[in-house]
Amino acid sequence: MRADVRQVADGAYLVHGSDTNWVILTDGDTATLVDTGYPGDRQLVLDSLAAVGSKPEAVAAVLITHAHNDHLGSAEYLRSTYGTPVLLHEAEVPHARREFLQQVSVGAVLRNTWRPGVVPWLVHVLRVGGTQQHPVSAPEAFPTAGPLDLPGRPVPVHTPGHTDGHTVYHLPHLGIVISGDALVSGHRTSRLHGPQLLPVMFDHARTRTVDSLELIAGLDGDILLPGHGPVHRGSVREAAEQARDRARRTGPARP
Template sequence: MNAELLRIGDDIVAMHAVVTDEGVTLIDAGLPGDRRILQQALAAAGRSVSDIRGVVLTHGDSDHIGVAEWLRSEHGVPTYVHEADAGRAQGEKTPSASGGAMRLGPTLQFFAAALRRGGLRPKHLGEVRTVRDGDVLDLPGSPQIIGMPGHSAGSIAIRVPAVDAIFVGDAITTRHVLNGSSDVQVGPFSDDPDATPGSLERLRALPEREIVVGHGPIFHGTAAEMLAVLKR
């Protein structure tokens, strides 16, 4: 099967598309104002929104659900989220975790991007399909669900061997949105950051060589190599 990984957005907030002969799976959904950049990225790959078969969320935070409700309500695209984060994605639960230490420049960049891309007006989902640890979804790329509680109770990693990648959402970051640090580290705004390193151990033996985060550049290496440099 031919498969391509598209990165859409930037190191502040990104979503990703797995593009195959069977269609497109969107991993996370950016910010609400990201419709145009999604459409442009798909068009550059010879695809369109009509090729998206599903959105899979690494967790239910507002900077990951972005365009998912637009895709669901206007294009019939289902969104999949772990059952423990379904309420979060639908606006029934509000995260309250601290972001940690800040630096003025990176913090302003993050909030400016959120403002420009509609992040202050989140579009929560009217309907979701729930997943559990161990599920393999009938979507392009056959994404595999790995439970990763820590950032949120329903955080997951999404393994897609077809593009040699594991998507970890905000379990880790390679660009801290509040202080600009490029260290590989546990993501900010985590409900239970002490649980995340243990959850990441579930990935250690996997062979994929792209660890894809929601904020920051892709980590080029295996999960074991990523764990070796993780700042705790």
């Protein structure tokens, strides 16, 4: 499998891994990497950096939207091999260390195998190491409020719900919002296309996930780079509102 790297703006690339997306922001040959796919996506992460003219030792920092296995996969590898700082919201730091786990349980997934796409998704998860734990041994909270002094100058915005410390990254000058799993545009276990929330079983606190859509709706932008699904072009506000309306229609069903 090859890394599917799509340039979405000057110095901004959305990469589709085996199931999860990550984003590369470049400034010359230095880069910011936002999320790192599944543990089994490591070679794709390295290939994608090469594809944009960078390399792992030139990654200034790894930013994590949230510490689920499909986003955290190569973070500890990059930190321990290249000394790359791994930055997250302070509420997500202990999650990245695996002091606790806010991820859907195998039991909850098995109760949902009647849903379309869940069994093929589960097979894929097992194949790419999605049930292995790869804690980050020294994750760091963001050093300051406001824009980070990194390629792309991303602005972290705390959007709790999917996990307690979930963070989206706003690039105001490019009109980009990197939304992680707080707002996606598709998933193997969903029949919907376009802006939506993940199925309820994946959220730690669904009500807060829905509330956080208001925060995303307030971010100026017209390019949405989600953790799952294709790039979504169009008003980020309207995308967040569409996901909220869809979530309200399906209701607060328990996993």
